[in-house]
Amino acid sequence: MRTLEQTTQEVLALASKHFKVAEGSLHAQDDFYKKLGIDSLQALDMLSRLENHFQIELPDYEVQGVSDFKTLAERIQARL
Amino acid sequence: MLDLRKYSSIGESLRAALDTFSNEMCLIESDRGEEKLLLTYKGFKERALPLAKGLQELGVSAGDRVSIIMTNQSKWLISAYALFYCGGTMVPLDFKLKPEEHWQLLKHSSASVLITEYGIWRQLSASPARAEVHNVKQVLVTEAPADADLLGAQRWEKTQGTGQPVFVERKRQDLASIVYSSGTGGSPKGCMLTHENYLEQCTALTAWYPFWPGARYLSILPTNHSIDFMVGFFGPFVCGAAVVHLRTLRPEFVREAFAKYQITYVTLVPLVLKNLQKGLQARFDELPASKRRAFEAMRKINVTLTKDRPRLALSRRLLKQVHERFGGKLEAIIVGGAFSEPQTLQFFYDLGIPVVNAYGLTEGGTGVTVNDLKPFRADTVGKPLPGIEVRISSPDADGIGEVAVRGKTVMAGYLNDPEMTAETIVDGWLMTGDMGRFDPKGHLQLFGRKKNMIVTEEGKNVYAEDVESAFENLRVKEFCVFAANYIWPQRTMVAEQLVLVIHLEPGQAFTEELKNEITARNNRLTNYKRVHGIVLYQEDFPLTASLKVIRKVLAQRLGNLERGKAVLPI
Numbered sequence: 001m002r003t004l005e006q007t008t009q010e011v012l013a014l015a016s017k018h019f020k021v022a023e024g025s026l027h028a029q030d031d032f033y034k035k036l037g038i039d040s041l042q043a044l045d046m047l048s049r050l051e052n053h054f055q056i057e058l059p060d061y062e063v064q065g066v067s068d069f070k071t072l073a074e075r076i077q078a079r080l
Numbered sequence: 081m082l083d084l085r086k087y088s089s090i091g092e093s094l095r096a097a098l099d100t101f102s103n104e105m106c107l108i109e110s111d112r113g114e115e116k117l118l119l120t121y122k123g124f125k126e127r128a129l130p131l132a133k134g135l136q137e138l139g140v141s142a143g144d145r146v147s148i149i150m151t152n153q154s155k156w157l158i159s160a161y162a163l164f165y166c167g168g169t170m171v172p173l174d175f176k177l178k179p180e181e182h183w184q185l186l187k188h189s190s191a192s193v194l195i196t197e198y199g200i201w202r203q204l205s206a207s208p209a210r211a212e213v214h215n216v217k218q219v220l221v222t223e224a225p226a227d228a229d230l231l232g233a234q235r236w237e238k239t240q241g242t243g244q245p246v247f248v249e250r251k252r253q254d255l256a257s258i259v260y261s262s263g264t265g266g267s268p269k270g271c272m273l274t275h276e277n278y279l280e281q282c283t284a285l286t287a288w289y290p291f292w293p294g295a296r297y298l299s300i301l302p303t304n305h306s307i308d309f310m311v312g313f314f315g316p317f318v319c320g321a322a323v324v325h326l327r328t329l330r331p332e333f334v335r336e337a338f339a340k341y342q343i344t345y346v347t348l349v350p351l352v353l354k355n356l357q358k359g360l361q362a363r364f365d366e367l368p369a370s371k372r373r374a375f376e377a378m379r380k381i382n383v384t385l386t387k388d389r390p391r392l393a394l395s396r397r398l399l400k401q402v403h404e405r406f407g408g409k410l411e412a413i414i415v416g417g418a419f420s421e422p423q424t425l426q427f428f429y430d431l432g433i434p435v436v437n438a439y440g441l442t443e444g445g446t447g448v449t450v451n452d453l454k455p456f457r458a459d460t461v462g463k464p465l466p467g468i469e470v471r472i473s474s475p476d477a478d479g480i481g482e483v484a485v486r487g488k489t490v491m492a493g494y495l496n497d498p499e500m501t502a503e504t505i506v507d508g509w510l511m512t513g514d515m516g517r518f519d520p521k522g523h524l525q526l527f528g529r530k531k532n533m534i535v536t537e538e539g540k541n542v543y544a545e546d547v548e549s550a551f552e553n554l555r556v557k558e559f560c561v562f563a564a565n566y567i568w569p570q571r572t573m574v575a576e577q578l579v580l581v582i583h584l585e586p587g588q589a590f591t592e593e594l595k596n597e598i599t600a601r602n603n604r605l606t607n608y609k610r611v612h613g614i615v616l617y618q619e620d621f622p623l624t625a626s627l628k629v630i631r632k633v634l635a636q637r638l639g640n641l642e643r644g645k646a647v648l649p650i
Contacts, residue, residue: 033607048330
């Protein structure tokens with residue numbers, strides 16, 4: 001079982017790889033819309049990749065209003 | 081299609097539709113590519129009537145307000161029909177709002193019953209705002225796990241009365257719904273829509289774009305939104321068509337659904353349309369040179385042959401692979417909710433996929449003008465729908481003025497706000513706050529806004545005043561949020577942004593600390609509600625006797641500043 005810290009690091013690594021930003025430039029508290037300059041559809045695309053990576057399903061309502069990596073990682077952790 | 085002139089309410093016409101189209105496919109619900117539910121109209125009725133009876137046993141009767149907070153799914157529509165059967169008034173809320181915003185609107189609407197999904201209910205019940213709302217007496221939750229703590233709610237699935245419910249008649253002028261067009265931060269704008277508003281809007285829309293048994297509508301926009309309620313529920317149902325719901329709106333499942341369910345119509349907001357364009361263009365760019373040339377040649381032929389009107393059968397043959405990706409049955413993509421860029425609309429039309437650009441607002445009962453494709457026009461939002469009058473109020477030298485709307489689709493007013501109603505509906509005309517003009521062919525073209533608000537590409541309306549609570553008690557003398565285009569009017573409706581105007585205390589400096597605080601507060605707002613810049617203003621804000629900022633005057637004064645220099649990006 002992953003710890004929340006591990007989950008968070010994996011979320012950050014996947015986001016930096018998918019959106020081609022330098023690894024280490026993203027932090028747990030970052031607002032991913034702002035930091036990555038993405039729109040809501042791109043955020044949904046990122047969620048699909050995270051679901052595949054963690055082998056979980058995140059219902060749409062679970063991630064509504066979530067805009068920082070930390071909260072996103074917590075929601076994922078709750079489903080692991 | 082049913083002749084809606086014969087009916088006096090949504091409930092009555094839906095009741096007739098369920099009997100008329102009994103054996104037709106009514107609902108398809110899919111989750112991550114798997115079909116979870118298929119319902120005929122008969123099956124829909126069999127699920128809805130016990131719920132209606134259950135609601136009646138809970139005491140729901142004529143005029144009672146029942147709120148629905150759900151993602152797009154079959155239980156949304158079943159609940160809506162059941163509450164209309166009981167004569168109730170629907171209060172549909174956007175499930176994407178935050179719990180405290182939901183509670184604010186539940187309170188404002190005086191809803192006595194809430195129907196929601198268990199996952200949403202968990203978040204709602206954990207919110208401290210729950211304690212301040214006393215009008216919601218019953219909560220029905222769907223899909224709660226067997227061992228779940230219902231937190232004071234009861235199971236939707238178990239809310240089934242025995243025996244036949246009593247159908248409650250409503251008159252055309254009775255209130256059918258309260259739809260919030262915005263206002264979760266400041267003063268809620270609850271549009272009171274009557275049964276007549278819906279019946280007339282449906283008649284007008286289907287006169288140009290009819291549904292029929294066998295047609296399939298892909299419901300993507302949230303059903304609480306007036307557009308989806310009309311074209312993703314009421315319209316298809318009174319025509320015997322089917323509605324397709326996807327429980328997960330990830331782009332890959334949406335793309336797949338077009339082909340899998342051979343969709344006939346879909347309504348998209350500009351952001352999603354642009355995303356589809358991007359995906360298609362990327363595929364075209366990957367084609368080997370020879371195939372690319374052949375594709376371009378076919379596209380050119382299609383452009384020539386569809387200049388005057390769409391020729392779907394021909395386009396489907398010429399550009400077979402593109403159309404197959406959309407299922408091969410797509411009649412049109414309806415685009416609304418926000419301003420669409422003409423080049424995006426043209427991109428699809430050139431591929432033989434008609435895009436119907438439309439303009440409307442909840443206050444006007446949804447659609448006001450729609451493109452009739454005779455011929456296709458990418459640069460307009462179409463012509464007024466049958467029965468809806470549109471005029472340009474106080475036009476300037478270029479013929480541009482405020483778009484005003486009159487007709488039986490215009491709302492009755494804003495709930496609990498006669499003052500705002502009087503400002504918005506003047507001598508029977510709905511003043512939209514949008515600026516436009518008619519071209520010589522009678523098409524409406526839009527050129528910016530008169531209102532202090534923005535509409536995002538996702539179709540979200542954000543009123544500047546509603547964002548201000550995020551900056552309450554900010555350590556400055558005074559502040560105000562504006563739509564940048566309200567201060568510096570533009571003849572465009574794309575890339576609209578909000579700005580925070582601050583007036584510092586005498587001697588106060590605009591420090592890094594203050595900037596960080598503004599940024600932190602801004603980031604707590606939902607992403608589409610955030611301000612994009614700060615304007616430092618040196619003078620006192622003009623105030624009314626009751627110390628409210630006179631926004632119009634302040635905006636005029638700010639307009640003397642040079643936008644490029646005045647706005648400091650956040």
